[in-house]
Amino acid sequence: xxxxxxxxxxxxxxxxxxxxLLVKAFGSLGEFSLYRKNLFTQMVRTGIDSxxxxxxxxxxxGAVTTVQTAYQLVTPFIPKSIIxxxxxxxxxxxxxxxxxGFILAGRVGARIAAELGTMRVTxxxxxxxxxxxxxxxxxxxxxxxxxxIMFPILYVFACFVGIGGGILVAQIGGYLSIGExxxxxxxxxxxxxxxxxxxxxxVFGFAITTISCYKGYFTGGGAEGVGKATTEAAxxxxxxxxxxxxxxxxxxx
Amino acid sequence: xIQIENLYKSFNDKPVLKDVSLEIQEGETLAIIGRSGSGKxxxxxxxxxxxxxxxxxxxxxxxxxNKISYNQLRxxxxxxxxxFQGGALFDxxxxxxxxxxxxxxxxxxxxxxxxSEVQHCLNMVQLPDVGTKxxxxxxxxMQKRVALARAISLKxxxxxxxxxxxxxxxETSNTIDELISDLSNQMNATSxxxxxxxxxxxxIADRAAFIHQGNMHWVGTIDDMHRSDDATLRAFVKxxxxxxxxxxxx
Numbered sequence: 412x413x414x415x416x417x418x419x420x421x422x423x424x425x426x427x428x429x430x431x432l433l434v435k436a437f438g439s440l441g442e443f444s445l446y447r448k449n450l451f452t453q454m455v456r457t458g459i460d461s462x463x464x465x466x467x468x469x470x471x472x473g474a475v476t477t478v479q480t481a482y483q484l485v486t487p488f489i490p491k492s493i494i495x496x497x498x499x500x501x502x503x504x505x506x507x508x509x510x511x512g513f514i515l516a517g518r519v520g521a522r523i524a525a526e527l528g529t530m531r532v533t534x535x536x537x538x539x540x541x542x543x544x545x546x547x548x549x550x551x552x553x554x555x556x557x558x559x560i561m562f563p564i565l566y567v568f569a570c571f572v573g574i575g576g577g578i579l580v581a582q583i584g585g586y587l588s589i590g591e592x593x594x595x596x597x598x599x600x601x602x603x604x605x606x607x608x609x610x611x612x613x614v615f616g617f618a619i620t621t622i623s624c625y626k627g628y629f630t631g632g633g634a635e636g637v638g639k640a641t642t643e644a645a646x647x648x649x650x651x652x653x654x655x656x657x658x659x660x661x662x663x664x
Numbered sequence: 665x666i667q668i669e670n671l672y673k674s675f676n677d678k679p680v681l682k683d684v685s686l687e688i689q690e691g692e693t694l695a696i697i698g699r700s701g702s703g704k705x706x707x708x709x710x711x712x713x714x715x716x717x718x719x720x721x722x723x724x725x726x727x728x729x730n731k732i733s734y735n736q737l738r739x740x741x742x743x744x745x746x747x748f749q750g751g752a753l754f755d756x757x758x759x760x761x762x763x764x765x766x767x768x769x770x771x772x773x774x775x776x777x778x779x780s781e782v783q784h785c786l787n788m789v790q791l792p793d794v795g796t797k798x799x800x801x802x803x804x805x806m807q808k809r810v811a812l813a814r815a816i817s818l819k820x821x822x823x824x825x826x827x828x829x830x831x832x833x834x835e836t837s838n839t840i841d842e843l844i845s846d847l848s849n850q851m852n853a854t855s856x857x858x859x860x861x862x863x864x865x866x867x868i869a870d871r872a873a874f875i876h877q878g879n880m881h882w883v884g885t886i887d888d889m890h891r892s893d894d895a896t897l898r899a900f901v902k903x904x905x906x907x908x909x910x911x912x913x914x
Binding site for chain 1: 709712714734738739740741742744746748749750752753754755765766769770818
């Protein structure tokens with residue numbers, strides 16, 4: 412009985428704490444001038460520092476998708492440009508945002524949870540509060556804003572690199588020419604597709620940073636607690652990326 | 665003045681503080697003493713509102729800090745400087761930036777004024793040359809002194825020291841004790857020292873408050889402490905004196 416009641420009350424309590432944390436964080440936007448410098452730092456750590464790994468993942472995703480599509484469509488009845496028609500929308504609609512999301516859940520989400528968790532267990536958050544600073548606003552607002560601002564930029568970057576990777580492997584592997592790839596990509600291009608991708612990346616950026624901030628801010632139990640919070644932040648971010656991905660597809664497509 | 669009235673605090677139904685009352689006078693140095701786990705640090709966190717009491721009240725200059733808004737509480741907290749047990753220095757910043765942090769955040773001082781004030785604070789804690797070092801490059805005692813420089817940078821009316829000498833060698837502990845004593849005199853601040861180190865208490869405190877098993881067991885001056893015939897207090901003091909080699913006053 413006690414276990415089943417805990418199974419119900421714990422998620423509700425966690426959701427309540429998560430919402431309260433965000434309300435407290437964004438209720439302090441009036442003091443944004445205090446957070447500005449930290450925002451730029453976080454934008455660099457979240458965005459600029461993630462460029463190499465995002466480029467690597469997106470480039471390989473585009474290349475592999477191209478090779479696999481070419482493998483499935485080896486028939487004289489289908490023009491080769493169809494490969495471009497499949498690869499480009501796949502990257503713009505799905506892979507660009509989701510691959511970037513997964514990469515950043517591990518790279519950015521885990522870093523945020525570990526940073527805030529360590530600050531919690533070493534009393535650095537208490538020190539901020541004791542000085543009279545709103546620690547929630549100071550620590551969480553710049554990280555979440557940096558995520559929401561930089562994720563769409565990384566998404567756009569991932570799409571270009573992914574398509575570039577596809578074109579490169581198509582050319583080198585002799586599957587189709589650049590002209591055929593681009594012709595196919597343009598043929599079925601829908602203007603809403605990149606808008607949908609940007610909406611997804613904003614939602615993913617918000618989910619990853621807020622979940623990781625929540626996990627890190629409420630860390631307890633020393634080094635073990637920091638490890639647990641870091642793992643949970645990365646795993647939960649991935650789960651919520653998948654849920655949000657499906658929900659947005661159902662709602663917007 | 666700080667007044668604590670009938671403070672109860674429990675975590676998961678386990679009581680930690682039970683009906684604790686205490687008055688801390690303006691300008692005095694009060695030591696809150698007791699064994700590890702007796703609730704000293706929990707009491708300290710109630711004084712600056714980092715913890716909310718299960719019941720009871722905490723007044724700072726007549727204001728019940730648990731009945732005011734968060735922003736009002738933050739205003740009151742700015743009158744405090746707190747030295748945390750592990751220093752709690754921001755490990756992403758070097759020593760200079762740690763001390764400069766409150767000045768940059770809460771004042772409109774120019775860069776030159778901040779530089780001068782930070783150097784003054786580092787000089788006060790006798791570490792004039794550590795500005796460029798990160799906390800991880802400093803020893804435990806140096807970290808506490810830099811944290812102390814940060815705590816006093818806004819010239820607080822109240823300074824709270826949480827176990828300032830724990831984990832330090834006797835010589836460094838003496839240095840910290842001397843610093844606390846000097847700062848109290850120079851800044852005319854009210855000092856609250858949470859400790860189980862009787863050597864510190866005897867060196868720097870005007871009064872002591874002894875917490876035992878979550879209760880405020882005894883409060884009095886250091887002279888009263890020497891004369892007290894309270895068996896629990898005497899056992900605590902004697903255990904410490906034996907440990908640090910001070911002859912018993914009894």
